[in-house]
Amino acid sequence: MTSEPRILALPDSGAHLVVGSDGRPRIRLRTGRFALVDMPPADLFDALASGIDGETSAYRDRLALEVKEREAADALRRWPAERRDVCVLGTGRLVDGLERVLAAWGARVTIAETASDVSDDAALVVAYAEEARDRRRWAEHDLLPQRGIAWLRVRREGESVLIDPLALDANDPRSVHVATRRVAASSAPASAEAWQQTGPPAAAPLDDATTVLVLARLLHVIHAWAQGDAELDRLRTTLWKLVPATGSVSEHTVLPFPAAPPRVIR
Incomplete structure (x- = not known):
């Protein structure tokens, strides 16, 4: 004999109590995993559905507490507490969107205008530059990794958007390294250098598709950093570029290089 399947949301959580055709109650956690409920009272489902008190209420409360503890542990895995403070430098629609998506996943986000406004509590600083x-x-902000603060740069050049490699220490590529490598790789280096240094003001706001793609990439990079993902080594040497005019997305390797020795006049 089979039972009628039943599903009920567990109050104050993202979990559900599920009774399948085998009649055995299981908790479906927010992660999608099913956990068998150990020796449940016969009226557990009804007690959850009605919210009535009784002998089952203590079991119901213990079950709810255990689920909340598991969800809290999942939240810590998604965004570890020691990397929760993120500061964003910049203004505009992209900055507002980044603040929302990071906060939605558990980061504590603050907005600042200069590096001097960045608290030592910040674990990561993300800068967005709308124009040159x-x-x-x-270059001043490039020193943040020496303070133990991760550093990520986003730039808009005309319609294109670029995300620099993530910098975690003094050995990672700085903004000047990215600029120099791009000029060296250009077929018109003088023009490329002029564009980077004095490019025109941004014409129109970023369109919806561009904004979504850039935010997705930023969340991917920042989340990999928060979790200490194995992909971090690659992200620390990868320049990401989106060209909305053609819809093309590309990645380019950028490696740091030592500063040139000072010139000696003889």
Whole structure:
């Protein structure tokens, strides 16, 4: 004899109590895993559905507490507490969107205008430059990894959007390394250098598709950093570029290089 399948949301959680055709109650956790309920009272489902008190209420409360503890542990795995403080430098629609998506996944996000405004509590600083003048202090911000603060740069050049390699220590590529490598790889280096240094103001706001793609990439990089993902080594040397005009997305390797020795006048 089989039982009628029943599903009931567990209050104050993302879990559900599920009774399948075998009649055995299981908790479906937010992760999609099913956990068998150990020796449940016969009226557990009814007690959850009605919210009435009785002998089953203590069991119901213990079950709810265990589920909440598991969900809290899942949240810590998704965004570890020691990497929860993220500071975003910049303004505009993309910055607002980044603040929302990071907060939705458990980060504590603050907005600042300069590196001096960044608290030592920040574990990561993300800068967005809408145009060339917004990057004028990036060389100063490149010193953040020496303070133990991760550093990620996003730039808009005309319609295109670029995300620099993630910098975790002083040995990672700086903003000047990215700029120099791009000029060296250009077929018109003088023009490329002029564009990077004095490019025109951004024309129109980022369209919806561009914004979604950039936010997805940023969340991917930042989440990999938060979890200490094995992909971090690659992300620390990868420049990501989106060209909305053609819909193309590309990645380019950027490696750091030592500063040139000072010139000696003889």
